[in-house]
Amino acid sequence: MEEFINSLKKGKFRMPVCLSCGRKAWPPSRRCPHCLCKTSLKTIKTIGTLIEFSSSHIKGREGAFGLVEMAGIRLIASFGDLPLKEGMKVKMSSCGIKPDGTAFYFFAPAGLDINIRRNKDKRT
Numbered sequence: 001m002e003e004f005i006n007s008l009k010k011g012k013f014r015m016p017v018c019l020s021c022g023r024k025a026w027p028p029s030r031r032c033p034h035c036l037c038k039t040s041l042k043t044i045k046t047i048g049t050l051i052e053f054s055s056s057h058i059k060g061r062e063g064a065f066g067l068v069e070m071a072g073i074r075l076i077a078s079f080g081d082l083p084l085k086e087g088m089k090v091k092m093s094s095c096g097i098k099p100d101g102t103a104f105y106f107f108a109p110a111g112l113d114i115n116i117r118r119n120k121d122k123r124t
């Protein structure tokens, strides 16, 4: 879905939502997988739950990855070297398209993100 990819390129995660039945189209699609009506991109809350995780040692693809359930969909998320725990609340910290054309979704623990923001507020 070109519109979804263009949004991701700008670092914005927007979900294709059906204009007729209101269900989410995931993987992203121009048409609703349930009723085949058109979808439109909507901004959603990018806070979810870490279902399970693992780490990769493949050269060039090192890091922690996990399955995140967010707003009724599941996606493969990337993590930094953070202590991860199944069931923890996580928040999308960045997303985009790598030079090789693959999409990435970086997540961080939701609580940690809030703490970082609070510390920033104190400094300013």
Ligand SMILES: [Zn+2]
Pocket: 018, 019, 020, 021, 022, 023, 032, 033, 034, 035, 036, 037
């Ligand atoms: Zn629909």
